[in-house]
Structures are given as C-alpha cells and as structure tokens.
Amino acid sequence: MNEQIQLMIDWIEDNIKKQFSLDELSNYMGYSPYYCSFKFHQVTGISIRRYILLRRLYLSTEDLAKNRKIIDVAFEYDYSSQEAYSRAFKTVFGINPREYQLNKLPVQSFVKLTINKVGEWCRMNVSRKIEVEQLQNEKSELFDKDVLNILNGQVMYEEFKDNRLMGDSDYAPFNEAMCVNATTKQVFDKEFINTRASGHHGSVENYIKKVIVPLDNLFNKEYKCIVLWFGEDMFCQMNLLTILSYLEQSGYEGKVFLNCFREDEFKVNQTELKLGHYYSVYKEVLVNHNKPSYELLPVMYQAIDIYLDMLKEDNAVVKYFSKNKDLPTSELINRLFALFPTVGYGDLQYIELINKTKLELGTRIFKDKH
Numbered sequence: 001m002n003e004q005i006q007l008m009i010d011w012i013e014d015n016i017k018k019q020f021s022l023d024e025l026s027n028y029m030g031y032s033p034y035y036c037s038f039k040f041h042q043v044t045g046i047s048i049r050r051y052i053l054l055r056r057l058y059l060s061t062e063d064l065a066k067n068r069k070i071i072d073v074a075f076e077y078d079y080s081s082q083e084a085y086s087r088a089f090k091t092v093f094g095i096n097p098r099e100y101q102l103n104k105l106p107v108q109s110f111v112k113l114t115i116n117k118v119g120e121w122c123r124m125n126v127s128r129k130i131e132v133e134q135l136q137n138e139k140s141e142l143f144d145k146d147v148l149n150i151l152n153g154q155v156m157y158e159e160f161k162d163n164r165l166m167g168d169s170d171y172a173p174f175n176e177a178m179c180v181n182a183t184t185k186q187v188f189d190k191e192f193i194n195t196r197a198s199g200h201h202g203s204v205e206n207y208i209k210k211v212i213v214p215l216d217n218l219f220n221k222e223y224k225c226i227v228l229w230f231g232e233d234m235f236c237q238m239n240l241l242t243i244l245s246y247l248e249q250s251g252y253e254g255k256v257f258l259n260c261f262r263e264d265e266f267k268v269n270q271t272e273l274k275l276g277h278y279y280s281v282y283k284e285v286l287v288n289h290n291k292p293s294y295e296l297l298p299v300m301y302q303a304i305d306i307y308l309d310m311l312k313e314d315n316a317v318v319k320y321f322s323k324n325k326d327l328p329t330s331e332l333i334n335r336l337f338a339l340f341p342t343v344g345y346g347d348l349q350y351i352e353l354i355n356k357t358k359l360e361l362g363t364r365i366f367k368d369k370h
Contacts, residue, residue, distance in 0.1 A: 166227070
C-alpha cells in the first residue's frame with residue numbers, strides 16, 4: 001500500500017501546476033476515485049486536495065521570493081485569479097502574497113511526502129556549522145559576549161555550547177513542551193512552575209532543575225541582544241511564544257532575533273522581532289485557547305492553528321491513529337513523526353496521546369457493549 005500511495009504522490013508532484021483531476025489520478029492508478037481518496041487519507045493523514053493546496057502554496061513562496069509577478073505565480077499554480085490565490089495564501093499563512101514578497105517572513109515548510117521513508121525519520125543531523133558561519137558573516141554582532149542564545153531543547157543547546165557555534169555569546173536551553181498541558185498568565189513565576197510540573201506529572205523540584213535552572217542567565221544577566229533558536233513546527237513555536245511573553249513581562253529592552261529553522265535540514269531564516277503584543281497572544285492562545293487578535297509571523301500563525309486543532313478530541317493525529325490503531329506503537333510513532341512534521345511532537349507527547357486515545361476507545365467500546 002505504501003508503494004501505491006507513493007505512486008500517487010509522485011503523479012501529483014509531476015502534475016502539481018496543472019488543473020487537478022481525481023479521475024485522471026484514479027485512471028493512472030487503476031483504482032476508483034473513492035478508493036484513491038480513502039487510501040491516501042488513511043496512509044498520509046491528509047486529503048488529496050488538502051495536500052495539493054498546501055504543496056502549491058508552499059512551492060509558490062519560492063517563486064514569490066524570486067520577485068515574480070503575483071498574477072503570474074497565481075496562474076502558474078492553477079488559480080483562476082490573483083484574488084483567489086491571495087485569499088488561499090492568506091488563509092494558510094496569515095499574510096497576503098505581497099506582504100510575504102516584501103518581508104520574506106518565515107513560513108512552515110510543506111515538503112513532498114516520501115511514504116517509503118516512513119520510519120527513517122530523524123531529527124536534524126545536518127551540520128549546523130556552515131549555516132551558522134553564513135549568519136556570522138551577515139551579523140557578527142550576534143556572536144559577542146553580551147548576547148544570549150536560547151535554544152529549543154537540551155540536545156541543541158549542548159551541541160551549540162560544546163562547539164561554541166555562536167562564538168563568545170552565552171547559551172541557554174528551554175526544556176519545555178508548552179503545546180501540552182495547562183499554563184498560567186505569568187510566565188516562570190511560582191504558579192507557573194507548580195502548574196507546569198503538575199501537568200507533566202513530576203515534582204516541582206525536578207521541574208525547577210530541568211526547566212528553570214538552565215535559564216539562569218536569562219533571569220539574572222543583562223544582554224543587548226537575545227537570539228531565539230526555534231524550529232518552525234508547532235511544538236517549537238509555542239515554546240517561542242512563551243519566551244517572548246516572558247521577555248515582555250520582564251521589561252526586556254534589547255534586540256530580539258528569531259532564527260527559525262526546518263527540522264529536516266538546517267536552513268535558518270533570521271528575523272528581527274519587535275516586542276509589544278506577544279504576552280497578549282500568549283494569554284489568548286496558550287491560556288484561553290482562542291485565536292490571536294494580533295498579526296503574527298506566518299510561521300507562528302500556522303503553528304497556532306495547529307495547536308488549537310490539536311486541542312480537539314478529533315484532531316488530525318487522533319483520526320490517523322484511529323484508522324491505524326492496529327500498528328505497533330513504535331511503528332505508529334515513526335509514521336507520525338514523518339507524516340506530521342509541522343506538529344513537532346516528541347516520543348513522550350505521542351505516547352501520551354496514543355495511550356489517552358486507546359483508553360477513550362476502550363471506554364467507548366465498553367459502554368456500547370453494556
């Protein structure tokens with residue numbers, strides 16, 4: 001079945017700029033349109049039409065970055081008008097094509113699915129050194145002693161610190177998963193620590209040791225600049241939103257740069273951020289679970305949509321699990337890594353979600369029998 005789905009994906013990619021016809025795809029595959037649609041969604045967790053929409057829009061950002069005319073890009077990707085293309089673009093990315101073209105803001109990547117490699121997923125294993133050297137050539141001041149680099153997670157922190165990738169600057173990890181469990185309005189205060197520790201089913205002492213102590217430099221030293229290294233997936237972006245909220249709460253007045261990167265290859269998009277509304281967004285999204293009322297970077301806008309969807313009992317990941325519940329947990333997790341990279345969950349988050357879903361399914365079956 002995986003080979004059949006890969007054939008579908010390859011056909012779609014070869015015809016991505018043409019008017020899509022499910023009948024043509026089904027004729028190519030030798031199956032009915034319904035069978036193709038059903039199996040594609042079962043294996044990938046996404047509908048064919050949604051896959052085509054996201055691939056076209058993501059590929060179109062590369063054309064926009066080359067300063068091509070928006071109307072030409074719209075027609076090339078089979079939109080009936082520039083207006084239709086702009087509406088679809090803004091729905092997915094939160095900004096219109098012209099704004100993207102002018103500012104080159106980071107967006108979530110939607111790369112071609114490769115089903116045959118499901119199970120071979122791995123975190124960033126490409127050398128970061130070359131990319132960091134390019135950043136140094138552009139902004140050498142970010143490598144000074146009065147700069148703090150906050151990195152998403154212990155593994156990335158250790159690599160950056162051990163290899164002094166950012167020169168004489170300081171390093172600190174943010175070892176959290178803010179996309180799960182409850183949080184509080186004030187970041188890093190006593191109530192926050194107690195609430196987050198409880199949500200992770202751990203002691204306050206262990207939470208302080210794992211999350212708070214490593215951020216000591218953030219709390220106790222002054223920096224002219226803080227560089228935030230967070231991936232474009234939802235997991236990283238919710239962590240980023242939390243750190244930005246704290247910077248506003250603490251009255252930080254220096255410069256803030258976001259180095260946003262993809263997980264499958266280390267390509268950095270550097271953006272200078274202006275503080276001012278992230279605390280409000282943090283409260284709206286992570287505390288109250290509402291859509292933000294402020295304009296945001298496209299990548300964060302997309303991540304918030306995913307976060308709010310993951311709060312639903314019938315989110316895309318749960319639906320995928322329900323259709324593939326007979327798979328061994330280890331294989332299922334590998335597939336989830338590969339098929340839902342924009343979610344960014346780790347093993348622990350997926351195992352907890354799988355166990356929760358199994359329990360709910362078991363309870364439902366028990367009630368139906370009795």
